[in-house]
Amino acid sequence: MLRRSQVAKLLIRIDIISGVPQTFESVLGASILKRAAEAGLAEVVVHNLHDYGLGRYKQVDDAPCGGGAGMILRPEPIFDCIEKLTEEREYDEVLFPTPDGAMFTQGMANELSMKKNLIILCGHYRGVDQRVRDHLVTREISIGDYVLTGGELPALVITDAIIRLLPGAIGDSESALGDSFQTGLLDTPWYTKPAEYRGMNVPEVLLSGDHAKIAAWREEQAFEKTKVRRPDLLDEEM
Numbered sequence: 281m282l283r284r285s286q287v288a289k290l291l292i293r294i295d296i297i298s299g300v301p302q303t304f305e306s307v308l309g310a311s312i313l314k315r316a317a318e319a320g321l322a323e324v325v326v327h328n329l330h331d332y333g334l335g336r337y338k339q340v341d342d343a344p345c346g347g348g349a350g351m352i353l354r355p356e357p358i359f360d361c362i363e364k365l366t367e368e369r370e371y372d373e374v375l376f377p378t379p380d381g382a383m384f385t386q387g388m389a390n391e392l393s394m395k396k397n398l399i400i401l402c403g404h405y406r407g408v409d410q411r412v413r414d415h416l417v418t419r420e421i422s423i424g425d426y427v428l429t430g431g432e433l434p435a436l437v438i439t440d441a442i443i444r445l446l447p448g449a450i451g452d453s454e455s456a457l458g459d460s461f462q463t464g465l466l467d468t469p470w471y472t473k474p475a476e477y478r479g480m481n482v483p484e485v486l487l488s489g490d491h492a493k494i495a496a497w498r499e500e501q502a503f504e505k506t507k508v509r510r511p512d513l514l515d516e517e518m
């Protein structure tokens with residue numbers, strides 16, 4: 281783990297564009313994301329789409345052409361914002377969280393964690409003008425088969441999954457390489473002290489001091505849990 285006083289090389293910059301930028305304050309100001317920012321590993325910059333809004337009311341959305349319920353994000357504020365950003369630096373990808381995107385996976389997080397500059401564009405209301413998706417967005421990502429009110433929570437999910445993979449973002453003892461999905465198996469059960477609590481006992485093997493036996497037990501537990509809960513993960517390996 282990098283100490284606050286240590287200066288690391290900036291590995292990734294993520295620019296998030298949103299009409300509700302306040303959403304990000306609490307999460308980015310806490311936990312691993314905050315520490316990675318303080319250590320200089322990652323920089324996350326949130327941009328308020330309304331700063332690029334139209335007219336006196338800084339409008340960012342409008343009714344859909346052809347009619348229909350709800351409001352659609354207009355193209356101009358988004359093009360203006362992304363053009364301003366791309367004048368300042370080159371971006372590897374413009375990500376657009378949407379339920380009709382490709383499913384977000386650990387493999388995708390691994391890949392994105394090796395990029396230098398990412399934009400995540402958050403849609404809101406009913407959607408975003410298709411011209412934005414056709415001409416600015418490079419990758420559409422869904423975080424699961426359910427519908428959320430906007431791209432803000434998915435943007436945070438994607439950002440968290442990327443940043444925790446950066447070398448130095450989490451300690452060696454909690455190395456991201458041992459994660460569920462990196463190993464191809466779900467995680468083993470974990471216990472801490474006390475060895476007995478209200479009549480519930482920590483499995484004997486974990487108190488044995490026999491590291492080979494403990495490793496074999498954990499592997500077995502992870503395999504059994506995966507077999508029951510996510511047999512699809514075992515199929516993928518073969």
Ligand code: 6GU
Nearest residue numbers: 377378423424426428434
């Ligand atoms: Cl990426 N966006 C929204 N609005 N809803 C979702 C989603 C994304 N992924 C699953 N549901």
